[in-house]
Amino acid sequence: MQSRGNKEPPLSPKERLAALRARLAEAGVQGFVIPRSDEHLGEYVPPSGERLAWLTGFTGSAGMAIVLPDRAAVFTDGRYTLQVRAQTDPALWECRHITEEPAAEWLKAHAQGLAIGYDPWLHAAPAIERLAVPGVRLVPLAANPVDAVWRDRPAAPMAEAVPHPLAFAGKPAAEKRAEAAAALREAGEDAAILADPHSLAWLLNIRGGDLAHTPLALGFALLHADARVELFMAPAKVPAQTRAHLGNEVVVRPREELPQALDALRGLRVRVDAEATPAWFPDRLREAGASISAGEDPCRMPRACKNPTEREGARAAHRRDAVAMARFLHWFAREAPGGGLTEISAAARLLEFRRGGEHFRAESFPAISGAGEHGAIVHYRVTPESDRRIAPNEVYLIDSGAQYLDGTTDITRTLWTGPGEAPAAVKDRATRVLKGHIALATACFPAGVAGPHLDAFARRALWDAGLDYDHGTGHGVGSFLSVHEGPAAFSRAARIVPLREGMILSDEPGFYAAGEYGIRLENLLLVVPAELPLATRPFLRFETLTLAPFDRALIEPALLTAAERAWLDAYHARVLAEVGPLLEPDVAAWLATACAPL
Missing domain, CATH: 3.90.230.10 (Creatinase/methionine aminopeptidase superfamily)
Structure with missing residues (x-):
């Protein structure tokens, strides 16, 4: 995940595509799928996870690319139709609407007889299943070939995980762990995979700075049915204060120890939220001899309420x-x-x-x-x-x-x-x-x-x-x-x-x-x-x-019913009553006018 730190100049868009194709040939596949997501499958990714943007130039928040030996395409939805064409080189990339021409249909039309690689850390298993079409072989790769050719790739974020005070969290982490573990026991499950950093943040009452606008500390966890947690996160990200906050029932382990941790689950029943978990996890659990139980991340609904x-x-x-x-x-x-x-x-x-x-x-x-x-x-x-x-x-x-x-x-x-x-x-x-x-x-x-x-x-x-x-x-x-x-x-x-x-x-x-x-x-x-x-x-x-x-200059009162006008007047009266006293006089006077009855 670290930048290679060499002095070579960055590759041009054409060179990036050529270098990737050379790596694919070395890996024994003829194509590769590049999603927008990182290992946590979330909406927001750190600079080190912006593989799609680095390879194609497209910086939208949703999309994917597929590279074949003689053609390549970027798929996105209608929000980004103009942006994707403006940011990609038409000599290198076809632009496709992901709903009008799904990636699977494009593969079916253009990749017959080919082996198409994918990184199992960057796709949920159902996402891979949706790409499966007759005549195309999908192959999980042990290493991501984009990372191998991305010379100036930023280092993985290393912001510290910090305690989120109980005054804001409202419930101790130990109580949350106990309740989530009880849900596993009730379902007859021995453990659950937590791949969503939001779940780590909520369950353990921690926050971080690995993303620009969402206070997450990126990592993975195993929640056991006895309420123990194995937290897989770079130890340098977890200072002494946070370790003390986590307590003895939360063990911090490097991410590199995930494979042996999953191997230790042989014979146990493990919950996996299929859509929110990289395909690598169920693949490894099956290899380890664990039983996979399909179910929602046990932190998701409690976090929402x-x-x-x-x-x-x-x-x-x-x-x-x-x-x-x-x-x-x-x-x-x-x-x-x-x-x-x-x-x-x-x-x-x-x-x-x-x-x-x-x-x-x-x-x-x-x-x-x-x-x-x-x-x-x-x-x-x-x-x-x-x-x-x-x-x-x-x-x-x-x-x-x-x-x-x-x-x-x-x-x-x-x-x-x-x-x-x-x-x-x-x-x-x-x-x-x-x-x-x-x-x-x-x-x-x-x-x-x-x-x-x-x-x-x-x-x-x-x-x-x-x-x-x-x-x-x-x-x-x-x-x-x-x-x-x-x-x-x-x-x-x-x-x-x-x-x-x-x-x-x-x-x-x-x-x-x-x-x-x-x-x-x-x-x-x-x-x-x-x-x-x-x-x-x-x-x-x-x-x-x-x-x-709401800006009254854009409101046509004649279109509002009596009940709608009453709601709007009551809402504005509430705004004035709760916010007005907190403002300086000139702003409060303006607010009084803006909130006057319609």
Whole structure:
């Protein structure tokens, strides 16, 4: 995992592809699959895991590449159609839409009779199964050939793992281990593989700095049914303070000892979360003579259901974040009509406001700061090359969040820059998005209902006009962990996971006019019990955590029902009451105007 430290110049894109093909020939295969993921199969990877970007030039957060002797292709979804073509050399790489032409179909058409290698550390077993087609042999390789030719590969991250105080975690690690171990015993299992660093962070009450926006210490673990844990992490990453925090029932071992640790499980029943675990683990367990039990990571659902301390932490973090947002929105309202701001300068100012908040640690993701047509790109990331002036009288979208020790935030507001009035069509679309946001935020539903069942609530007002948006309506959010957390989500494509008390999810419907503007309105919601007088079974509802006004310049009151107007007025009154007293007089005065009844 370390950089080779030689003085040779970096390879050109053409040379990288040629060098990889030479390595494949030495390994006895004719092709190779390169995913975006690293060994932990997560959304975010450290620089040392950016193999897809190094080889192809494509830097999007989702995709894969396949290299054959005489052709190569990059596969990604519709979010990155323009980006992948801009970042890759068409003389070297074909660009393919991963849903319209799946990688398996491309292999079937172009790789008949070939042996295609893959790194079993970088793919879950089901992902490999989805690539299997007749006439193509998939071969696990002992060493990754990309790593062999990546001369200037960054070193693996080595940030220290640090204790996450009980004041923020809310439950001792020993208690979490005992409960997770009890779940294994109840299922008749002897151990579980933990490949997701979020599970290590939650289970052991530790955090780290191996990733830019998510406070993780990368590693693996074996959870045993007697509540012991073997933590596979570079010992240098675990200082004495953290070892003392972990206690005697958690043993730190180098990652190189994983093979013999799995060999020691011969004859035992081991839980493996297939989709969240590299294929190397079930392969090695079978070789060792262990019995594999398919099941979800035992930390995933308990992590998603925040305990009372984490819920209070989320409320406190959002109040702090609301102060930063109010200062930003006040500043933006004053400066934007003059046309002197850019996408980068606006995002930087919001980050500056957040940095002053107690317990602030980092952004929870790079801010999506998009003016005009850039706002219509759902996952737009401003760069010095794409940065553009925020002009007067246009739509500006800012999607951002922060990591605080007591909670993770994520908020999107769409703003009219002024000084003129927004066009009627823009106000119509923005108000329909707001109506959808309110519909989901105010939903009450019986226990057992899942995110996909509620997704349509947020789309109804758009559907009524023949409009829609092509992303999910919301995702789970961690507690000083990832801003994208499973297993629950508001999406037609999400699996059916009943919502439970303590889950935090985003509510973010949108509308995007390609080449013109984008609208998205996002608050975070906490799942809480609902007290309904006629209910004969448990019901749930949402508590809104995010506290920031919606831009009234983009609201058409005539489109709102009386109930929607009442919700909006009550929400704004709450924002003013909770946030106003924490602000300096000029910002508080602006907030009072922004939160006045509609």
